[in-house]
Amino acid sequence: MIVKGKKVKVGGESYQIQFSDDPRTVDPDKEGQAQSLDGCVNYNQYIIGLHSKEPKVHIEQVFFHELSHAIAEKYHLTSLVDETGKHDEAAMDLMSMGLQEALSSLGLNILELLKAKK
């Protein structure tokens, strides 16, 4: 089951955040490819997909990781994107861990923010 959350804006584009309870359906373009994902950013459909059955902190880190991809892509962050267009995954992991820790320490419940209000 896929549950829609809020939308997050990057460079004027709104990405739909969505939670999938099945890691094989996190990326709508890769369904049926037997690929399990914790998260994805889909530039075609403007979706940030997250696997909802992971621990809270991990989901939040994955969100920042995927958001970092969207930002790097939109703003052509050349220090994080090589000449073939491949993103620096390690840098995005570390940045996402730092953002998750820092914003949580300010009392922000990131996961709740990402979910749509009922």
Ligand SMILES: [Zn+2]
């Ligand atoms: Zn990545």
